[in-house]
Amino acid sequence: MKRRQLLSLLGLTLVSGCSRAVEDHFMKFKFVSSGQALEDAPIVEQVIRGNSLRPLSPANVSGHRDSQGNLFIEWVRRGRLGAGMISGSDVPLAEEREQYVVEVYNGSTLVRTWRVFADQSQALLWTRLTEGSNGTYTELPFGGLYHADSSTYVSADSVQRIAGDVRVEFSIYDAGSGAVTPPLNFYLMSVNDNEGIPFFWHYASGLLSPEAAIPGVSFNTGDRFMIELTGKEARYYKNYTGGASAPLYISPYAYLGSPYKVRANIDVGPRGFATAMYQNPIGNATYTAVQQVQDFGSTQSSIKVKVAQISAIVGAGKYAEANL
DSSP: OOOEEEEETTOOOOSSSOOTTTTTEEEEEEEEETTOOGGGSOEEEEEEOOGGGSOOOOEEEEEEEOTTOOEEEEEEOOOOOOOOOOTTOOOOOOSSSOEEEEEEEETTEEEEEEEEETTSOEEOOEEEOSTTOSSOOEEOTTEEEEEOOTTOEEEEEESSOBOSSEEEEEEEEEOTTOOSSOOEEEEEEETTTOOEEEEEEEEETTEEESTTTSOOEEOOTTOEEEEEEETTEEEEEESOOSTTOOOSEEEOOOOOSSOEEEEEEEESSSEEEEEEEEESOSSEEEEOHHHHHHHHSSOOSSOEEEEEEEETTTEEOOOEEEEO
């Protein structure tokens, strides 16, 4: 059997995959057998698509609506990267940055498109619980809530789901009266079975404690409290400033299993939090009721959505499609 060599007439060497320079590029090749003259080999034409570098399509694209008609879109990232995974961690990221493109269609017509960056801090959105609330709250910019009435209490769940390695941070808006009754509690709640673990809660007068595992720390307006889930560890911080910040506490618990939501309980107002932000969630995007009216003339009960992960090298990968 004669050995054959693959030669590109453009003088490029292809080992595996392709570079941005040749992605979607029309190329001509010659297959040259051992001893065959180059001029005698036939020319083979081929378009290099770069498919080996395109991200896989997301999985489990789903959505749910609140009472105002806002559509909250969620999906799960898939990856090609082969690597050992720590139990409870996310799929290894094969791109420089985790980003997605979301498209909304009216039939076959594209009516809206936008990008979602998973590594940027995003504000939590809230839905008030019917049980556990007999008062009202005011929503503040950047995910904040404020409860002013000293004779009622409120509870709310985050609309977004979070999973894998994640940070959730909130900042105190009004330190309030510091009463011993629990005025400000935050929990991680399992989406599926609704069981929760407190990640900061009111420990005593004017104190917040991680999981009630250590004596509480004082808090005042402007203080920031954060939980960071990394692999099997949960780290708790006050006024986190970066990698040099020492945690208040490191939990022995492993946060595994289903995705989580954040639950906020506010009692004995005036009290609240100015911001509630998270990083590295399950992929999600919000298609608001206002945007639906702009695109369709009214809110919609069924919307065609496409989602793709973006590669810095070859652009959008394969799309996942769902009617939500």
